[in-house]
Amino acid sequence: MTSASLIGYGILFGFGIVFITIARAANQRYSHHTLEDFVLAGRSLPFGYLSAALFVSWTWTTSIIGSAEAAMQYGISGGINYTLWANLPFLLFIPFVVRLRMIMPEAMTVTEFIGERYNPWLKDVYFVFASVVAMFVLIEQAVGVGMVFEGVFQIPFKVTVFIMIMIVTAYISMAGIRGAVYNGILQFVLINILFLLIIAVVLDKLDLNQIYEVLKQKAYAPDRADPGEMLRINSVQGFKYGIIALVVATGQIFLDQGWYSMSLSGSNTKTMVWGLVFGIFILWMPIPLISAVIFGHGSLSLSMGTEVDAAASDWPLYFMNHFSNANYEMVFAMLIFIIGTGASAKCLVGLQALFTVDYYKSKIKRDANTREKIRFGRIIIICLGFLCAAIAIALEGIPLLQIDTFCGIFFAAPCGALIGGMYYDKMNGRVALISIILGLAAGFGTWLFREDGWFVGSILSLIVPVIVILAGSLFEKDRYNFYRLRQYRG
Amino acid sequence: MVSLHFYRLFFYFTVIWFVAGIIFVCCSMIRYFVNKRLVEGGHKR
Numbered sequence: 001m002t003s004a005s006l007i008g009y010g011i012l013f014g015f016g017i018v019f020i021t022i023a024r025a026a027n028q029r030y031s032h033h034t035l036e037d038f039v040l041a042g043r044s045l046p047f048g049y050l051s052a053a054l055f056v057s058w059t060w061t062t063s064i065i066g067s068a069e070a071a072m073q074y075g076i077s078g079g080i081n082y083t084l085w086a087n088l089p090f091l092l093f094i095p096f097v098v099r100l101r102m103i104m105p106e107a108m109t110v111t112e113f114i115g116e117r118y119n120p121w122l123k124d125v126y127f128v129f130a131s132v133v134a135m136f137v138l139i140e141q142a143v144g145v146g147m148v149f150e151g152v153f154q155i156p157f158k159v160t161v162f163i164m165i166m167i168v169t170a171y172i173s174m175a176g177i178r179g180a181v182y183n184g185i186l187q188f189v190l191i192n193i194l195f196l197l198i199i200a201v202v203l204d205k206l207d208l209n210q211i212y213e214v215l216k217q218k219a220y221a222p223d224r225a226d227p228g229e230m231l232r233i234n235s236v237q238g239f240k241y242g243i244i245a246l247v248v249a250t251g252q253i254f255l256d257q258g259w260y261s262m263s264l265s266g267s268n269t270k271t272m273v274w275g276l277v278f279g280i281f282i283l284w285m286p287i288p289l290i291s292a293v294i295f296g297h298g299s300l301s302l303s304m305g306t307e308v309d310a311a312a313s314d315w316p317l318y319f320m321n322h323f324s325n326a327n328y329e330m331v332f333a334m335l336i337f338i339i340g341t342g343a344s345a346k347c348l349v350g351l352q353a354l355f356t357v358d359y360y361k362s363k364i365k366r367d368a369n370t371r372e373k374i375r376f377g378r379i380i381i382i383c384l385g386f387l388c389a390a391i392a393i394a395l396e397g398i399p400l401l402q403i404d405t406f407c408g409i410f411f412a413a414p415c416g417a418l419i420g421g422m423y424y425d426k427m428n429g430r431v432a433l434i435s436i437i438l439g440l441a442a443g444f445g446t447w448l449f450r451e452d453g454w455f456v457g458s459i460l461s462l463i464v465p466v467i468v469i470l471a472g473s474l475f476e477k478d479r480y481n482f483y484r485l486r487q488y489r490g
Numbered sequence: 491m492v493s494l495h496f497y498r499l500f501f502y503f504t505v506i507w508f509v510a511g512i513i514f515v516c517c518s519m520i521r522y523f524v525n526k527r528l529v530e531g532g533h534k535r
Contacts (some may be wrong), residue, residue, distance in 0.1 A: 048519030055515075076492050185519065192512050199505065208501060212494045231491045278515060286508035293501050 008153025011334055012160065016167040019341065022186065023171035023179035030178055035490075038176040038374050039108050039353045041265040045181060047274050050266050053184035054279025057262055057346035059191060059287055059339050060137075061144035064295065067288035070241055071296025075215060075230025077238030079292020083285055085242035089250040090280050094273060096254070096422055097263045101272070104485040108357045110260050110418070116488050117421045117480070118429035120362070125436070126255070129414050130354055133255045135388050136407050138165070138347040142392040145340035152333040161392045168341050169385030172348040173378045177261055180345040187342040194335040195287065201328055202294045206301065211293070214301035240455060244408065247458040251411025254418055258350030295319060348381055355380045357490075405454050409447060409461045413439030416465030424469070425479040431472035435465035 036042055045053070060066075070078035100113060107113050111130060115123030142161045149160040171179040219230035229235050253259055266272030299319050356377030360368050364376070395403075416439065417432035443461025446453040492500075 046518075046522045048515055048522050051515050052519065076497070188515075196509070208498050209494065212497050228491055233492060278511065282507075282511040283515060286504045286511070289504045290501070290508065293504075 002154060004153045005155055007330060008149055008155045008160075008333070011153075011330075011337060012149075012155075012163050012167075015337065015341070016163065016170075018186070019167060019171050019183045020174070022183050023175040026178040026182045027175040030175075033370070035357060035370050035373055036108065038377070039356055040261060041177045041181060043265055044267050045265045045271070045275075046267060047271050047278070049181055049185060050262070050271060050275030051279035051283065052188035053181045054262055054275055055283040056184040056187045056191065056339075056342035057180075057258065058280055058284050058343075060343045061141055061148075061336055061340055063284070063288050064291040064336075064339070065144070067291045068295035068299065070238075071292035072299055074235055074238035074241055075219060075232070075297075077230075077233050077235035078241065079289055079296060080233060081235075081238045081242030082245050082292070083288045085246040086249040086288075087280060087285060088246055089253045090276065092250075092419065093253050093259065094276050096419060097260060097276075098269055098273060099422055100260070101264060101269055103482050104488055106488050106490050107485075108261075108264065108490070109257055109353050110255075111257070111354060111358050112488070112490070113485070114418070114421070115358075116485055118417075118432055122429050122432060123358075125433070126414065126418070127354060127358065129255050129411065130257050131351060133252060133407075133411050134258060134347040134350045134354075135384070135391070136403075137252060137256065138168075138344045138388050139392045139395065141340040141344045141347075142388070143395055145337050146392070146396075148333050148336045152329050157396050158393045162389045164337070164340060165344065165385050165389040165392065168344045168348055169382055172345055172352060173381045173385075176352060176374075176377070177265055177349050180262075180342075180349045181265070183345065184342060187338050190338050191335065191342070194331055194338070195290075197331060198328070198335070199290060199294060202298060206294075206298055208293075211297045211301045215297055218300055244455060244458055247412050247462050248404070248408040250415050250462060251408070254415045255411055256347065256350050257354050258346035258348075261349050261353045262346060348385070351384055352377045352381045355384075405447065405458075408454075408458045409443035410440070412458060412462040413443060413465055415462065416469055420466070420469045424473065425482065426473040426476045427469060427480065428476060428478070431469060431476065434472065435468035438468050439465035 030037065030042075034042070067079050067082045070082045072078070074081070100107060100110075104113055104116070107116075111123050111127050114126045142165050145164050146157040146161040149155045150157045171183060175182075215230060218224075220227050224230075226235075226237070229237065232238075263272050263276060266275050302319065302322060356373050359380075360373050360376040365372065368376070414436050417427075417435050420427050420435075421432060439461045442464040443457045445457075446460055447457035450456065
């Protein structure tokens with residue numbers, strides 16, 4: 001075993017022990033007498049804790065790597081479009097979750113809302129979507145961390161993926177959402193320190209004037225079909241990339257129960273709104289914007305090429321290595337590990353809420369008490385942890401771009417019926433189901449039968465359900481009474 | 491087309507925005523923690 005591998009294992013096990021210890025302490029301090037305590041931290045989180053936890057949940061490995069790659073391909077507009085469009089669904093999500101809290105105060109999961117608003121069958125459909133989206137995001141994080149650790153520390157991909165998922169599984173299974181939030185505070189501090197350290201190192205060696213000059217040279221290179229495009233904020237290519245980011249993010253935000261669990265754990269509606277605004281818009285937005293400049297444009301200035309290979313996502317390591325020595329590479333790997341665990345924790349929190357609140361009571365034991373439900377939630381999360389680890393290991397060497405394409409279309413289709421059902425009273429379960437089916441058919445049909453149909457397919461899977469809902473309402477005579485949701489008692 | 495001046499300005503603005511956000515949230519967490527300790531201390535007395 002090399003010394004680099006030893007350091008890598010030290011990071012994995014060192015942080016693993018710290019995270020699990022924090023979760024253990026949280027579990028001992030807060031005994032979970034009610035389901036709300038375990039799943040929503042008793043709806044008692046203050047603004048600071050909530051915004052830090054939401055920031056950690058939304059900072060993914062793609063926030064740094066994806067934004068930098070967009071900046072390498074599309075220039076100045078790449079990072080800006082990625083940041084703005086990926087965040088846009090939160091402008092819809094915040095009023096959505098505020099209204100959910102207002103009209104259905106006892107709801108803990110989004111599937112409870114679907115079950116009451118439409119019917120139990122559709123609730124099961126959304127249960128599947130919500131589970132798959134959470135598992136997909138978790139696997140994506142684990143794959144990112146696995147690739148980086150293999151590159152920096154020569155630790156086998158499979159080993160890193162397995163250890164990382166098991167660490168997160170252990171601390172979420174132990175302390176529920178509090179495990180994610182209290183570890184999130186530590187992760188918040190570490191992410192910011194490491195990120196600021198990396199900015200300082202890069203700016204010490206690489207001048208912004210130099211970066212800009214290289215960007216200008218690339219933008220006006222003789223072989224470019226679109227001279228000057230890379231220096232424009234309103235680049236058409238960058239805008240198209242942003243639309244894709246919007247479609248992908250919409251599904252990943254609205255269908256992931258983790259976002260609802262995190263948001264609803266705020267002590268009141270005002271705390272929840274400010275927590276979301278700060279965690280997502282104030283704290284998160286600078287991360288991809290800065291990454292786009294220092295990693296994306298910085299890489300271009302090191303003449304690493306504008307053609308980004310989907311399989312070569314470990315370019316930031318070469319980038320960091322260029323600056324000084326292997327220590328910065330390790331700092332970067334540590335940053336990616338902490339980011340990966342934080343984002344994965346939010347996914348498992350969502351999965352745990354879905355299975356603890358909904359599944360056990362409705363599918364296995366109708367008269368289950370709180371203790372039984374929490375025990376079931378703990379066991380099922382361990383099983384799902386193993387399942388996700390197995391899938392992530394099986395994905396070794398497979399480019400994630402193909403899976404990303406599939407998931408972008410798959411997760412966008414149910415969003416229309418979900419959002420429509422919250423605001424529009426002339427909607428029923430039948431129209432909702434048809435809208436999802438037609439959205440999926442339009443999206444996948446375009447993707448499969450049209451060359452380069454991903455862009456149009458993604459947009460159609462988001463737009464078609466909205467059109468179906470509006471058309472369906474023309475034939476709907478009954479109006480849904482939202483007051484019925486207020487009577488819901490879990 | 492974005493000028494060098496704007497490019498630099500925007501980058502440093504983003505860094506200041508980032509640091510200011512972190513400081514604000516950290517202060518909020520510390521304030522909550524201290525208040526909680528004071529309340530718990532008061533109950534003990």
